[in-house]
Amino acid sequence: MSLLRQGKAEVLTIYLGEADQWHGTSLAVALVQFFREQGCAGATVTRAVMGYGAGSRLHEDEVWRLSSDAPLILQVVDQPERLHRLLPQVQEMVSGGLITLHETTVLKYTHARRTGLPSRLPVRQIMETSLVTVRPETPIAQVIDTMLTASFRALPVVDAQGRLVGMIGTRDLLAAGLLPVRRGIARAAQALDEQTAQTLAASLEQARQRPQVAADVLNPQVRSLRPEQSVREAAQVMLETGLRALPVVGSAGRLLGMLTRADLLQVVVTSPLMNSQASSPTQPLRRTGDLARSSVQEQPVAMFMHSDVATVGEETPVAEVIDALLGSPYKRVLVVDQQQRVRGILSDVDVLLRVQAGARQRWLDMLAGWARGKPGRLSSGLLQEGTGSVRVARDLMNREVVSVLAETSVQEAIERILHTRRKMLPVLDREGRLLGIVGRSDLLHVLLEER
Amino acid sequence: MSIKPNSQPTFQPGKRVRIFLGEAHTWQGKPLHQAILERAWRQGIAGATVLRGIEGFGPGHHLSTERLPEIAENLPVVIEIVEQAEQVERFLPLLDEMVAQGMITVSDVRIVRKGDA
Numbered sequence: 106m107s108l109l110r111q112g113k114a115e116v117l118t119i120y121l122g123e124a125d126q127w128h129g130t131s132l133a134v135a136l137v138q139f140f141r142e143q144g145c146a147g148a149t150v151t152r153a154v155m156g157y158g159a160g161s162r163l164h165e166d167e168v169w170r171l172s173s174d175a176p177l178i179l180q181v182v183d184q185p186e187r188l189h190r191l192l193p194q195v196q197e198m199v200s201g202g203l204i205t206l207h208e209t210t211v212l213k214y215t216h217a218r219r220t221g222l223p224s225r226l227p228v229r230q231i232m233e234t235s236l237v238t239v240r241p242e243t244p245i246a247q248v249i250d251t252m253l254t255a256s257f258r259a260l261p262v263v264d265a266q267g268r269l270v271g272m273i274g275t276r277d278l279l280a281a282g283l284l285p286v287r288r289g290i291a292r293a294a295q296a297l298d299e300q301t302a303q304t305l306a307a308s309l310e311q312a313r314q315r316p317q318v319a320a321d322v323l324n325p326q327v328r329s330l331r332p333e334q335s336v337r338e339a340a341q342v343m344l345e346t347g348l349r350a351l352p353v354v355g356s357a358g359r360l361l362g363m364l365t366r367a368d369l370l371q372v373v374v375t376s377p378l379m380n381s382q383a384s385s386p387t388q389p390l391r392r393t394g395d396l397a398r399s400s401v402q403e404q405p406v407a408m409f410m411h412s413d414v415a416t417v418g419e420e421t422p423v424a425e426v427i428d429a430l431l432g433s434p435y436k437r438v439l440v441v442d443q444q445q446r447v448r449g450i451l452s453d454v455d456v457l458l459r460v461q462a463g464a465r466q467r468w469l470d471m472l473a474g475w476a477r478g479k480p481g482r483l484s485s486g487l488l489q490e491g492t493g494s495v496r497v498a499r500d501l502m503n504r505e506v507v508s509v510l511a512e513t514s515v516q517e518a519i520e521r522i523l524h525t526r527r528k529m530l531p532v533l534d535r536e537g538r539l540l541g542i543v544g545r546s547d548l549l550h551v552l553l554e555e556r
Numbered sequence: 557m558s559i560k561p562n563s564q565p566t567f568q569p570g571k572r573v574r575i576f577l578g579e580a581h582t583w584q585g586k587p588l589h590q591a592i593l594e595r596a597w598r599q600g601i602a603g604a605t606v607l608r609g610i611e612g613f614g615p616g617h618h619l620s621t622e623r624l625p626e627i628a629e630n631l632p633v634v635i636e637i638v639e640q641a642e643q644v645e646r647f648l649p650l651l652d653e654m655v656a657q658g659m660i661t662v663s664d665v666r667i668v669r670k671g672d673a
Contacts (some may be wrong), residue, residue, distance in 0.1 A: 149612035149632040213660040
């Protein structure tokens, strides 16, 4: 018998209508997906038989009547901090529906602890089912807009019967000259100063005018999974192909869901409710210190890291930093001091955010050149004008580095990388010196070693 | 409609236990939610209600939804029990043993009873 575990938690209850929509899908489905993506402990939707007042559409008329669609109740039990953090986004989605919070005590939260990726767990149990798709005849303008706002980097194209015709990835749009820079950069640029946003908007506007449709740019050679395939097989396919999301296709070629690398890593994450430590972005994790480690997941993460990390010094001139960045396999550069202690981290987005406004356009041009496979010589030209305060790596770097210690277990590294939504984590020794780097694919590899 | 009250309500502290399970979970060959109901009844728990979810995920993070027949075999089930604290205390050890996967929460409620006239 396991011990009862005590914990203060809160219950978030949302009253909504079955017909309520969010960005083209059912609101209830979208909310469940949102809570799942955020690593919440669990969510349950129940359907009531009759009611009024729930759902956003009913408030419009003053006449008393029962809701025409069934009222739904969605309940999420989780740590108060997480629920409170998610509330603004939830409110945005629910727009006017009733939301309540009350306290409860969790006596137990448990599931069979998983080691490795079980060969008996089918893909259909963990895939995402709330999808944004386009049709082959969807105009290119709409494809571009959908791509920039959707939660997946890869956009499935389905026919009228819901059968998968192909996928459109950022790479396909880059290759067709329809997107000037990768999605993350485009999204960051849209949110920046007006001039930068306009630069991007202008080049997107050109692309929007093009006569193409989704069918012209889609990739028909799609690796897909069947719903009954095991998560192990799925991980193998993902690592073989280097793809980070795969469509799941059922009978008659119908698209059922998408499976991401994060979904696979999530399989071994045990209790998000009890594990508040992994979600703290800057504190080093505690040392697990257990000598008799039984499974691979208990092994120290240092065993699986790469040591070929691109580093620069705090005083490295910006032009050199950028050369290092574009040449690095993870598209990240770590900024270290003379003792190799990590001071900051840099990605292409960090450069865009921190470079002077006047130089942003040139940075976007340069990235666009790279995306087209025409890197050109970058070096000093970029930031010479208006350099002023942005001269060296220190001026560009992001100081909030989420890292793990060498002795941190693989299990905790997975929890941390998912909760902080990072793609990779620097691995440090106890003095904060850089030892290596571990990425999501590396961690997925480790899970496959577990039999 | 006019109703003449014969008594004033009294309030008694109680607990609401919620048990979150998957529909496919079993206990000694029976659906787990059914087994819990039977045990609760045998232990003198006054009442229990089972709600079936239409979509959700739980501790295993595996989605189930009635929208897709492919993943509808383990829909969420919620059992609600409202009882006095002592009765709940007595039932918990057995409940803990029965629920190998899932979540149990307890909140305070006031049970409304009929007082003396």
